[in-house]
Amino acid sequence: MNKHAIEVKGLRKRFGSQIVLDGIDLAVETGTIFALLGPNGAGKTTLINILSTLVAPDEGTATVAGRDVVKERDEVKRAISLTGQFAAVDEALTAEENLNMIARLSGFNSREARARTAGLLKRFDLTASAKKRVKTYSGGMRRRIDLAISLVAERPVLFLDEPTTGLDTLSRRALWEIILDLKKQGITIFLTTQYLEEADQLADRIAVIAGGRVVANGTAGELKARVGGEVLELIGGDDGVLRTVPTDGSIQDVRRTLSELALLYPQDTRVSIRKPSLDDVFVALTTTAGSKEVSAR
Numbered sequence: 001m002n003k004h005a006i007e008v009k010g011l012r013k014r015f016g017s018q019i020v021l022d023g024i025d026l027a028v029e030t031g032t033i034f035a036l037l038g039p040n041g042a043g044k045t046t047l048i049n050i051l052s053t054l055v056a057p058d059e060g061t062a063t064v065a066g067r068d069v070v071k072e073r074d075e076v077k078r079a080i081s082l083t084g085q086f087a088a089v090d091e092a093l094t095a096e097e098n099l100n101m102i103a104r105l106s107g108f109n110s111r112e113a114r115a116r117t118a119g120l121l122k123r124f125d126l127t128a129s130a131k132k133r134v135k136t137y138s139g140g141m142r143r144r145i146d147l148a149i150s151l152v153a154e155r156p157v158l159f160l161d162e163p164t165t166g167l168d169t170l171s172r173r174a175l176w177e178i179i180l181d182l183k184k185q186g187i188t189i190f191l192t193t194q195y196l197e198e199a200d201q202l203a204d205r206i207a208v209i210a211g212g213r214v215v216a217n218g219t220a221g222e223l224k225a226r227v228g229g230e231v232l233e234l235i236g237g238d239d240g241v242l243r244t245v246p247t248d249g250s251i252q253d254v255r256r257t258l259s260e261l262a263l264l265y266p267q268d269t270r271v272s273i274r275k276p277s278l279d280d281v282f283v284a285l286t287t288t289a290g291s292k293e294v295s296a297r
């Protein structure tokens with residue numbers, strides 16, 4: 001087995017005059033969850049499209065399951081599952097019909113296809129709705145069927161492009177459980193997300209891309225440690241956060257910072273002090289996009 005399920009070296013991609021990926025280096029260890037974060041338009045989907053052989057890079061190399069995404073496209077395709085925001089589910093069919101059809105197309109005989117379908121419906125808690133048309137499904141059910149379909153054929157590497165975007169908290173957590181379960185089976189998962197909490201909860205390692213480059217790469221803990229110290233949070237009357245300000249946590253620095261802030265905010269503003277979150281890291285890193293890579297490796 002390859003130590004790294006995914007390896008990316010010096011990857012570059014431009015669309016017309018727009019440089020989207022400007023020399024990306026990444027490695028994802030086999031059997032781990034890797035989260036790719038970045039602001040809108042940072043190139044996350046483009047990177048997934050390159051890794052899943054849908055788009056060719058201009059420069060650099062990438063291997064998935066030890067195979068080159070350009071020179072060994074078919075081998076890569078056989079090693080991966082891809083679940084995007086717009087997965088290929090036929091909405092006019094039921095969940096059972098969709099799964100059964102994909103199973104047959106993947107080469108299972110009819111008995112195997114039925115067994116596989118039943119197993120996936122159960123695992124994704126869709127048995128009760130198996131005979132309803134997918135177009136009647138809620139957002140959470142729809143995501144579960146998308147994911148179930150991409151798992152019909154068992155593949156070692158799974159790409160998830162924003163798997164929980166638009167879902168409510170409960171559905172999101174249910175999907176997290178499923179994703180963690182897939183990792184337990186040894187599947188390597190590469191996901192993109194806009195939710196820092198999602199990366200924090202799921203990922204063994206996180207990379208942040210901005211300005212076409214990897215601006216940070218490490219565990220959630222390592223990335224938070226990059227911001228260091230503490231964060232002062234100013235909370236307004238409606239309990240909304242008015243502002244967060246980094247501090248080293250010393251009395252001296254807290255007193256100086258607060259006396260400056262006291263001039264700017266109403267006197268009934270409340271203050272809390274906390275450890276930095278991944279949100280703070282993200283803001284700190286992506287507002288200085290492309291300046292330098294902060295690797296916590």
Ligand SMILES: Nc1ncnc2c1ncn2[C@@H]1O[C@H](COP(=O)(O)OP(=O)(O)OP(=O)(O)O)[C@@H](O)[C@H]1O
Pocket residue numbers: 015020038039040041042043044045046047
């Ligand atoms: N086929 C294409 N032709 C031209 N431009 C493209 C193409 N695909 C992507 N782009 C551009 O490349 C940039 C990166 O897009 P991409 O979808 O990879 O970003 P993203 O990080 O996934 O964004 P989001 O979080 O909004 O989904 C965007 O500016 C987009 O308009």
